[in-house]
Amino acid sequence: MxxxxxxxxxxxxxxxxxxxxxxxxxxxxxxxxxxxxxxxxxxxxxxxxxxxxxxxxxxxxxxxxxxxxxxxxxRETFFAWGRWETRFSAKKGRDEWHFIDMTMESGMAYLYAASGEQPQPMGGKRHLGGVTPKWWKRPAIHMPRVAxxxxxxxxxxxxxxxxxxxxxxxxxxxxxxxxxxxxxxxxxxxxxxxxxxxxxxxxxxxxxxxxxxxxxxxxxxxxxxxxxxxxxxxxxxxxxxxxxxxxxxxxxxxxxxxxxxxxxx
Structure with a gap:
């Protein structure tokens, strides 16, 4: 299986x-x-x-x-609690944004867009305060198995x-x-x-x-x-x-x- x-x-x-x-x-x-x-x-x-x-x-x-x-x-569109950080990509020769999923370690539960949930506080632009943990709407393709x-x-x-x-x-x-x-x-x-x-x-x-x-x-x-x-x-x-x-x-x-x-x- x-x-x-x-x-x-x-x-x-x-x-x-x-x-x-x-x-x-x-x-x-x-x-x-x-x-x-x-x-x-x-x-x-x-x-x-x-x-x-x-x-x-x-x-x-x-x-x-x-x-x-x-x-x-x-996999569906979901909300995760976390923050963003930049990491240098040797392949691309520049910094790239990476999402740090803190949902589980923070004792939170994943939420789902299909259910109409709108958690607060919600993150907006990752380069504007993205380093502070918030709820972020994540595309279905990025959903981890645990979510x-x-x-x-x-x-x-x-x-x-x-x-x-x-x-x-x-x-x-x-x-x-x-x-x-x-x-x-x-x-x-x-x-x-x-x-x-x-x-x-x-x-x-x-x-x-x-x-x-x-x-x-x-x-x-x-x-x-x-x-x-x-x-x-x-x-x-x-x-x-x-x-x-x-x-x-x-x-x-x-x-x-x-x-x-x-x-x-």
Missing amino acids: KERPILMSAPMVLATLREIDPKLQTRRVVKMNSHHQIEQRDDGTNWPWMYDGDRDADSWMTCPYGQPGDLLWV SRITLEVTGVRVERLQDISEADALAEGVRLLGSGQMWTAGGVYDAHFTIPSLSAHSAGCGRASTVPAHGMQTPGSGRSSSNDWSSHEPPAQVTSVCHHDPRRDACQSDRTLATAKAHA
Whole structure:
């Protein structure tokens, strides 16, 4: 079992955390090079495949989001308590700003932008008083593992065209139906394409977690067949890989009041 980070926007985070009709799938772009094409495996599912003429060898693409049983910890925009300092970069030949995260050592708890939290005092410009410890809004890409409040277990992976999404999958993505029956999304649920069917929410330090049956395709297997209607010349954005998860859980906190998520049995 491996752990990997995965970025989520605020609407994705809120859709994942909500109790009613939570987000159960996520789609990410399959990044293929000019040598990749979509082929059919022995089990009848489609997957990116590549033939290397120089080595006279072929191979199936490895999913960057793992395989069933692996964990994905969510990175989101957050607030950390700390200060800034400059360090000389020999590579760039100049000083660079570095953030010193003091949240844990100060007995503070990480806070999250998606939850609408606005801690005070807030830092502004790092070069204007940044050396004094304050709350700083930090980009999701810089979130450390200890600050993550959502951990998802991958229970299945499949590859599909983005346009082939079904109504059921759209709802599993976190989209909600309006009263008129039209679908509605809170700006950000549809910014993905790598379909990882089936994730289940885990608790970080809560000791409880549950899984759900895998949906769709699993991890790459052996064998391929060229008898499919996928064009090798289509842009990668047309292909998706899907993640599913079951994030029905309670909000909980650890000793250091780090917010986490846990699934109901």
